[in-house]
Amino acid sequence: MRTAAGAVFNTLSATQRAGDVVFDITGGTKTMSIGAALAVYQHFPEARSVWLDERGNLLDANSGQPYEIHVPVSPREVVAWTPGAWVASAKWEGAASEGLGVLAPHVDGIGPLAEVLMRLLATPGAHEQLVKRTGLSMPLTPTASDDGLMRMQLPGVDLPEALPESVRREQQTLICERDGPLAQGAWLELHALAVLRAHFAEVPEARIAFGVHLRRAATSAQNGNLAQDEVDVVVTVGSRTLIVECKARSGTGGAGADLQKRVAKTRQFFGSHAKVCFFHPTWGESPPQALAAFDPANVHLVGTTTALRAALERCFG
Numbered sequence: 247m248r249t250a251a252g253a254v255f256n257t258l259s260a261t262q263r264a265g266d267v268v269f270d271i272t273g274g275t276k277t278m279s280i281g282a283a284l285a286v287y288q289h290f291p292e293a294r295s296v297w298l299d300e301r302g303n304l305l306d307a308n309s310g311q312p313y314e315i316h317v318p319v320s321p322r323e324v325v326a327w328t329p330g331a332w333v334a335s336a337k338w339e340g341a342a343s344e345g346l347g348v349l350a351p352h353v354d355g356i357g358p359l360a361e362v363l364m365r366l367l368a369t370p371g372a373h374e375q376l377v378k379r380t381g382l383s384m385p386l387t388p389t390a391s392d393d394g395l396m397r398m399q400l401p402g403v404d405l406p407e408a409l410p411e412s413v414r415r416e417q418q419t420l421i422c423e424r425d426g427p428l429a430q431g432a433w434l435e436l437h438a439l440a441v442l443r444a445h446f447a448e449v450p451e452a453r454i455a456f457g458v459h460l461r462r463a464a465t466s467a468q469n470g471n472l473a474q475d476e477v478d479v480v481v482t483v484g485s486r487t488l489i490v491e492c493k494a495r496s497g498t499g500g501a502g503a504d505l506q507k508r509v510a511k512t513r514q515f516f517g518s519h520a521k522v523c524f525f526h527p528t529w530g531e532s533p534p535q536a537l538a539a540f541d542p543a544n545v546h547l548v549g550t551t552t553a554l555r556a557a558l559e560r561c562f563g
Contacts, residue, residue: 283307351411352427353440358406359413359420360437361551363494366403368530368549373496376400386494388420388428395421398428431494435478438490438525441551442481445558455480460515475511481562487520488561490554496528505537509545523548523557 283295295307304313363386366372376385379401388396398420409415413422422428427436439456446452458477479490491508493501505524512520521544526533529549538547546557 352432353410353436353443355408355410356427356433356436356440357551358408359410360433362403362406363433364527364550367494367496367527376403384495386496387431388422390424394424396424396426396429397421431492434492434494434525434527437551438479438492438554441554442479442490442558445555446481446483446562449483449562452481452483475515477515480516483562485519486562487516488523488558489516489520490523490525493524493526493528501526501534502537502540505540505545505547509541520544521546521561523554523561525549525554 283293286293286295296313297305297307305311306313366376366386373386377383379385380399382389382399385399388398391397399418400420401418403418405415405418405420409420410427412426413420413428415421420428427433435456439454442454446454455477456479458480460475460477477489478492481488481490489508489512491504493504501524505522508524509522512522523546524537525548527549529547531550531553533547533549533553546560548554548557
């Protein structure tokens with residue numbers, strides 16, 4: 247560390263040395279950070295160590311007193327993912343949003359439609375009746391037509407008048423583009439995103455990511471593959487992180503295995519401090535007690551929008 251600090255110092259011109267010099271150092275542990283600061287002090291005795299918190303406040307590392315400087319913090323710098331993991335792609339919400347213009351036509355107005363589809367999943371026999379009427383084994387998964395559009399047939403279902411901008415209705419059929427909100431259960435993920443956006447609308451430090459694809463360098467010497475993960479929705483507020491996993495399917499078979507896999511992946515990519523919210527509308531207001539005992543402090547099982555909002559309150563207040 248002393249060698250590295252000295253090398254940086256030697257690259258500075260006399261003019262640069264006379265001005266303000268900033269070393270941006272991120273230590274893996276507190277001990278490493280202290281060692282880095284001591285190495286810098288050898289070359290810059292007058293240096294001051296500062297700490298940038300997750301809200302962009304600059305604090306003196308020795309006294310803890312804040313400086314009258316606010317530093318904009320990018321969401322990628324806020325999310326405390328574990329070393330070796332990185333974001334392959336994501337759509338961010340919040341002040342540094344990417345992709346909001348793409349998502350807005352899908353998210354705005356998704357609530358009424360999502361509530362109807364969730365009731366179909368939660369009401370005993372409703373999904374089975376829809377299977378009989380449509381002749382489709384998975385009627386809530388839209389089918390692709392020759393014109394390149396996705397269609398969801400919902401005969402006998404009381405559909406809402408208000409629909410997302412990107413969805414149109416022809417009698418009892420909903421139609422959208424291939425990348426629209428109906429494709430592959432995206433309607434539930436987008437509904438969860440809309441709920442989170444509304445919940446954190448007045449919390450500027452909150453950062454929400456949708457459709458996050460993660461990668462991690464393989465730890466096994468036997469294979470050079472990359473461990474990968476896909477997370478439906480992630481929200482961070484300061485050092486707190488919540489992953490929302492959405493399951494827009496009928497039946498509860500395999501939920502236990504899905505939950506255990508999600509928790510294991512979460513700890514691998516986000517660390518043990520992150521919490522998981524498993525959003526499974528088929529449960530309705532009665533998530534299975536056997537799964538509820540899995541890790542009650544860090545895992546929230548919800549089947550309704552009301553329960554999702556309550557989970558957000560418990561996690562973030």
